[in-house]
Amino acid sequence: MTVIRLGAADRVKIKVTKHGLDGARLISEMLAAAGMTAVLGHVFEMGLAAVSEAHLAASLSNLAEPHEIGSMQPIGVHADIIHENLRTQPGFLRLPSGPGLGVNLDWDQISYFRTSI
Numbered sequence: 001m002t003v004i005r006l007g008a009a010d011r012v013k014i015k016v017t018k019h020g021l022d023g024a025r026l027i028s029e030m031l032a033a034a035g036m037t038a039v040l041g042h043v044f045e046m047g048l049a050a051v052s053e054a055h056l057a058a059s060l061s062n063l064a065e066p067h068e069i070g071s072m073q074p075i076g077v078h079a080d081i082i083h084e085n086l087r088t089q090p091g092f093l094r095l096p097s098g099p100g101l102g103v104n105l106d107w108d109q110i111s112y113f114r115t116s117i
Contacts, residue, residue, distance in 0.1 A: 004034045011064060013039045016053045024056055032062040041069045047082040051101050054086070054093045069093055081109045 003009050012031055016024045024040075031038050040057050042049065053069045082103040086093050096102030 001030065004030060004036065009036075011037055011039055013041070015042045016040075016056055017042055017045060017049045021052060021056060025060070028056075028060050028062060037062050037064045039064050045069070047080040047084070047086055047103065048101070048105070050093060051082070051084075051086055051096065051103050054095055055101060058095060079109055079112070081106050081113065 003012060012027070014024045014027050019027060028038050038060075040060075040063050041053055045053075050069050057063055057069070083106050084096055084103045086096065086103075088094055
């Protein structure tokens with residue numbers, strides 16, 4: 001809200017991994033009410049975050065393209081925590097259908113990446 005009130009930006013970047021789906025949608029709605037557009041995405045993320053952002057992008061009208069829905073592959077991480085391959089064509093992300101986000105978690109990979117604090 002402070003950015004909107006101050007007119008401190010032409011565009012705001014929304015990150016689902018930071019704000020969650022509900023928070024990201026709320027930010028988008030505030031920006032739309034102020035006549036502003038948003039950019040969606042995060043450069044380095046795994047499939048679950050990518051599919052979450054892709055579903056959100058498909059449901060919002062005030063997003064500027066292209067979306068910055070990234071992958072961990074450029075930094076050498078080829079494993080993922082979902083079974084589905086969403087990136088069947090370079091530069092595009094396939095939106096899966098089905099309940100929830102339409103993906104199935106890979107619990108073996110989740111266990112592998114889990115850390116204890």
